[in-house]
Amino acid sequence: MNVPDMYKSALLSDFGEPVKQRIRLADKMGELITVTGPTGSGKTHLAMAVARQVPGSILFHATELAVECAAQVSEWGMGGFRKFIMEIQKNERVVIIDDLGAAKLTEFYHQALLWIINYRESEGLAMIITTNKTLEEISETIDDRIASRMAGGVVLELTGEDRRIAG
Ligand SMILES: Nc1ncnc2c1ncn2[C@@H]1O[C@H](COP(=O)(O)OP(=O)(O)OP(=O)(O)O)[C@@H](O)[C@H]1O
């Protein structure tokens, strides 16, 4: 996975015990965990730490997932797209989607995301979604079924100052 320089040393130990325990449990129990919090609170840092330290995890920025889906469709057709999604769903220990709601994606990509969420839920496989939107905003602007599944899973709220400003 291509980890940007800023997050190359991100570690789970950068977070407090409650956050680490929640992540460990979600991994073990195969839960859907939503990481929320204001900008700069460490959502991507946490996502990168999991991607670096939990073997078999895969991380996509939400927009990157959409771009990758589009590339698969254009190169391999719907069959290739299906194969790409099935491989993510089945083979990865933790699927991490960073920054859901950062960009407005089309219905097609929201359905692809819902497909991944549903599959992982039914198979008891872990998934982490980070967002700085509220679940209400996700329900209104993205998909109420995605928001409902996020609300039904574990919601982990990162609080604190914007670390970009605090330095
Ligand atoms: N627990 C932490 N320990 C050390 N550095 C951290 C920690 N959390 C965040 N940072 C650093 O603070 C900066 C902002 O964090 P990050 O990018 O994770 O915020 P974010 O919540 O994803 O914000 P946004 O909503 O804008 O995407 C980054 O440089 C990140 O590496």
Ligand SMILES: [Mg+2]
């Ligand atoms: Mg972020």
